[in-house]
Amino acid sequence: MDTQMMDGPWSGRLYTGAWTPALAGGVIDVVEPATGRPLIAVGRAEPADVRAAARAAAAAQADWAARGGEARAQVLEAAARALADMAEVVSRWLMRESGSSAPKAAVEGQHAVGFVRHAAAMALEPGGRILASTPARTSVAERVPLGVVGVISPFNFPLVLSIRAVAPALAAGNAVVLKPDPRTPVSGGFLIAQAFAAAGLPPGLLHVLPGGAEVGQALCADPDIAMITFTGSTGAGRKVGELAGRHLKRVQLELGGKNPLLILEDADVELAAANAAWGAWLHQGQICMSTGRILVHEGLHDALVARLAAKAQALPVGDPLDGAIIGPLIDPGQVARVDAIVKASVAAGATLVTGGTHDGRCYAPTVLAGVTPGMPAFDEEIFGPVAVVTAFATEDQAVDLANRGDYGLAAGVIGGSVDRATRVGARLRAGHVHINDQTVVAEPQAPFGGMGASGNGSRISGPANWEEFSTWRWVTTQPQAPAYPM
Structure with a gap:
């Protein structure tokens, strides 16, 4: 076995802005699909870890949003460079954890870098528009962050299907709590944490918590998490949508297809x-x-x-x-x-x-x-x-x-x-x-999502990112307060 692959700061740990042991969950034994042999043991998150991470993320988010788009873009560009420098390690992990062929792993790594670079450009886009109003009033509709975004990602394209939500959520000024599939926690989560840590992302803005269904449920119910973005089966997506909706969260669902x-x-x-x-x-x-x-x-x-x-x-x-x-x-x-x-x-x-x-x-x-x-x-x-x-x-x-x-x-x-x-x-x-193409096509600049049982009508990537990861705020300004007749 490639023991160098097993070495890493994630061994027995979670990522909460630093590599820390799980509070009570113990470890997840990650199995290599090709051989059936244990690959590595990482920290197993519990609902208490979600609560702690969401609190910390909410506390860190306001300062991140206040930094402005240019500062966020610089961190995202640095994360893209760090991820590109990790290409060989990324490919190896994708092959070992998810059973990816070498060509698929290489393409997934390249696409992941592309998603982060596109998010960096997104951070520099105009964040609002001037609205018509009375002559004395300036009226602006501006895009503002939601707060903390919960990301639940699957095993099949673990890196891309995590980072395509993590990167634009951060670009829009949010903090992120990511739950990668427990079968692919390194390629679906910890490698992303490593790249953003190397890029200088401030602590508290990204948390990686592998775990079971109870962790996903905790994300959907946590009062400090404003949005859930989920990629996975239609059956699981229905449960996520129901629970998140009950707690009045925005929900983005990308589900199955035939x-x-x-x-x-x-x-x-x-x-x-x-x-x-x-x-x-x-x-x-x-x-x-x-x-x-x-x-x-x-x-x-x-x-x-x-x-x-x-x-x-x-x-x-x-x-x-x-x-x-x-x-x-x-x-x-x-x-x-x-x-x-x-x-x-x-x-x-x-x-x-x-x-x-x-x-x-x-x-x-x-x-x-x-x-x-x-x-x-x-x-x-x-x-x-x-x-x-x-x-x-x-x-x-x-x-x-x-x-x-x-x-x-x-x-x-x-x-x-x-x-x-x-x-x-x-x-x-x-x-x-x-x-004149087959069905497996995706690009960072294209809105992605389905109809019917393939999703809830939401989209992710490209122009859809601002729609999903921010909300409108209306702001008016006048030279002085009006003299209302009451």
Whole structure:
């Protein structure tokens, strides 16, 4: 085992502006998915840790907000540089903790730096506008911080899905209490803390508290936390939204997806197969944006399925440290769930073209053809490396199949005519639509979020960050108080 990887200030600790032992929670044993072996033990937070962190964050936040955008931007730029300097360590942790392949880990690290740099630029943007009013009155609508933001992030893209909330929240003048998934506490939290500490972020503004559901519940109920931003499953998101709403907090939910990729009859089948494979199998399909339904015109169906099968059989599966492209699923429970969906769909009439087997936590890239509505593989988010293929005859049928179900996160359309593909894309119910691309697309400057069961209509990143992480305040100024007639 790489003992150098296990060394770090987070061993047995939490981050509260300094590396401190948990109050009462003991430790979390982090397991390496590829091997099943213990990787490191970090501090386990308890609700009492949340209460203490929220108090400290609230106390530190006012001074941070008063520093102004330029000072905040300088810290964020320094954090981006620190994170870039940590690229090798970041990639290694992502491979060890989350089962990321080397290319996925490298891209995630690069994107994380991009999110912090974009947040630094955000801090310098205009923070309000002048409103029309009476001649003697100056009327201003200004953006002001919410206070303390609670961030609950998942295991699959742990670094990016934490930092895309942490960085803009800080840029807007807030403090942050972050609960990373307890399976990925280092890449989803402690590396971020290390980068911001190196950048000179004042103590008390960022807290990292790995823990279980009770920690998330404490965040949602804490009186010093003004907002919760959550990325995870739709089921968990409903609970977060309900509890946070009960305590009158702002809530930003980015949830699951069953994302369609439509391949029209004039598409290049080679390019379409490459896009479908990337969208379905990247990071073992453990992405909310994964291509969950490959809807292909019946004239291209057989050729596409054959190409997908060939790609699946050629992909190396196993430990990412050994060069595998398809690594492990996060835990045995997820392996069992994926396998159950595949088996149930085959029993319902789908054709298992290739795959459908697993070795430990490593599930072989799988192709299911002949999948129709009502089968689990068509209806459910799988979160595993399963390419689900359904044929269609007409454009209307394709759109109907794409819009089935409650989700509405991402969609892609591939076709030879850009105009036609764009018209088809305009008919899809999704928060982001990609013409001549697959569904796994994200950029720091783009608003991200879904419709229906994929979220609560909120967005994160790009122009949405000011909307989410600040609130409007109306301020008027007059030379002297009016003489009201009372």
